[in-house]
Amino acid sequence: MPSSLKIFLFLFISFHCEAQDTLNQWRIKYYTEKAERYLDREKALGNFYTINKDGIKMFANSTDKAAHKPEFEINWKDIPEFNQLNAYPDDSMFKTYNRGKFTGNKNAAIAPPKHNMNGEKKLSGFKIAIDAGHTAGDAEMGEIEKKNIRFKKDSLIGLSDSISFAEGMLTFATAQLLKKQLEAEGAEVFLTRSFNGATAFGVTFDSWLKTSYKKAVDSLCKEGEITAEKKKWYLSPKCTKRDKFRLIFKDIELQKRGEIINNYHPDLTVIIHYNVDETNLGWSKPSNKNLNMTFAGGAFMAHDLKSNDKRFEFLRLLITDDLEKSFSFSSEVVKSFEKTLTVKTAGINDAKYLRESCIAAPQKGVFCRNLQLTRFVHGTLVYGETLYQDNFAECKALNKETDKTKNERVKQVADAYFHGILNYVQTKENTK
Ligand SMILES: [Zn+2]
CATH class of the missing domain: 3.40.630.40 (Zn-dependent exopeptidases)
Structure with missing residues (x-):
């Protein structure tokens, strides 16, 4: 390789890395400030996430964070593509989160539904x-x-x-x-x-009580959200209409x-x-x-x-x-x-x-x-x-x-x- 080309490549790569570093520093600052200012009300959620040069990681608890075991991680470069999942009318973003890592938008071939917003009326297409x-x-x-x-x-x-x-x-x-x-x-x-x-x-709530209340109590019990004893109480006459509304x-x-x-x-x-x-x-x-x-x-x-x-x-x-x-x-x-x-x-x-x-x-x-x-x-x-x-x-x-x-x-x-x-x-x- 001629030396002039080597110098060019060296300069190009260093410039590119520096630009990348500056961009990442900007991203770290922006997202850290956003998390601290608008999301973490009591400044007590630091154990659930990290924002650094590698991107963003979420942790289930402090033990997992200490052991470097993220529940979900994403690199800076993948965030725009991950955010596209938000345009799909299903829970593909949440499903991706549960896979632990973003490895590309599998839906990319299927374009999210688009609507024409250029109609004659002010809200056409909305x-x-x-x-x-x-x-x-x-x-x-x-x-x-x-x-x-x-x-x-x-x-x-x-x-x-x-x-x-x-x-x-x-x-x-x-x-x-x-x-x-x-x-x-x-x-x-x-x-x-x-x-x-x-x-x-x-x-109406009255109809729901007749058709679906018991099923709802049963499934809460099956999912472990309420104990069998509590279930009995919910299905007994002691549980008032107000209780059923408020608690279930x-x-x-x-x-x-x-x-x-x-x-x-x-x-x-x-x-x-x-x-x-x-x-x-x-x-x-x-x-x-x-x-x-x-x-x-x-x-x-x-x-x-x-x-x-x-x-x-x-x-x-x-x-x-x-x-x-x-x-x-x-x-x-x-x-x-x-x-x-x-x-x-x-x-x-x-x-x-x-x-x-x-x-x-x-x-x-x-x-x-x-x-x-x-x-x-x-x-x-x-x-x-x-x-x-x-x-x-x-x-x-x-x-x-x-x-x-x-x-x-x-x-x-x-x-x-x-x-x-x-x-x-x-x-x-x-x-x-
Ligand atoms: Zn209200």
């Missing part, structure tokens, strides 16, 4: 999932869920009528109104609950919501809730407070990475841009809440759960919070908590109309989501 929080279709079920507002008539404090409604009624009506608005702009919309009072299983149904139904959203593989997911003033304990009379806020994933606590599915979600939030996109989306939605509803946006010190379980995102009114759905729903999402239902003016406004799709305040909330979604989509278009 797939949007809407999850209307809770299940109650009436005040009675709201009482079982403990997600209802009930104030006695009290003219002394200015309540000339009694107040009674359930959050699930408001969220479902909002979802229906929002669906219509989004469809009119060309979007394809999927609701996790198909009628007022429906659960994500497609039936709630978690598996949230799991179901996440599964059907991920199977639908939406471009955007909107999770709708209405909030209450947490300091208004007993909820026997209205509060003067009123705020809006939104949640995205992250903020895992010290005890939150005990199972491999949760460690997988931690890794997904770390290495994909699901979290960054959810921050931007949530920010547009919460800005729209404030503007449309003339209710202020919460700061981190406005509630105990914000101070103690959340992390403020860079955008105002957006908080990382490790809720079952912010963790398990993949892609870009907003988990909206609009206004306080127990606020004096709000409870009176929300109490109007039996059919909540006719309620003026609920219509405004649907409008606020709609404009937030449009603003996000249009801002994204402008920055392309």
Whole structure:
């Protein structure tokens, strides 16, 4: 080899290595800061991962980390291809995690479903999932869920009528109104609950109790989640309807919501809730407070990475841009809440759960919070908590109309989501 070529190759290789080193240093810094700032709420999860020049490794526990036995490992160069798995409407990313190592995208030959977003309408080609929080279709079920507002008539404090409604009624009506608005702009919309009072299983909670409760208890016992003794209690008359809801149904139904959203593989997911003033304990009379806020994933606590599915979600939030996109989306939605509803946006010190379980995102009114759905729903999402239902003016406004799709305040909330979604989509278009 002529010496000039040797010098050229030497310079080329050194330059390439140096560039690679600089890129890796940037990656180490970016992902370490992201993990520490948005994912590890109590700075207690260092035993579950490493981020260094070799890439990212996840560990099941501290013993495995000390023994250099990762549960999953990925090199820097493979991350873009691994992230492509997020575009498939199945759990191929989680399956790959469980194989321990990423060895290429086996799905690469099958292109992920693409849709044409260049239609005439503003949301042509967009797939949007809407999850209307809770299940109650009436005040009675709201009482079982403990997600209802009930104030006695009290003219002394200015309540000339009694107040009674359930959050699930408001969220479902909002979802229906929002669906219509989004469809009119060309979007394809999927609701996790198909009628007022429906659960994500497609039936009411009462029907689910009749057809599926016993099966659910049996399988929890088989999986070792509950003891045989506990199973007996769950199937005995001592276990109340509220117990069945709270201890068995709630978690598996949230799991179901996440599964059907991920199977639908939406471009955007909107999770709708209405909030209450947490300091208004007993909820026997209205509060003067009123705020809006939104949640995205992250903020895992010290005890939150005990199972491999949760460690997988931690890794997904770390290495994909699901979290960054959810921050931007949530920010547009919460800005729209404030503007449309003339209710202020919460700061981190406005509630105990914000101070103690959340992390403020860079955008105002957006908080990382490790809720079952912010963790398990993949892609870009907003988990909206609009206004306080127990606020004096709000409870009176929300109490109007039996059919909540006719309620003026609920219509405004649907409008606020709609404009937030449009603003996000249009801002994204402008920055392309
Ligand atoms: Zn709620």
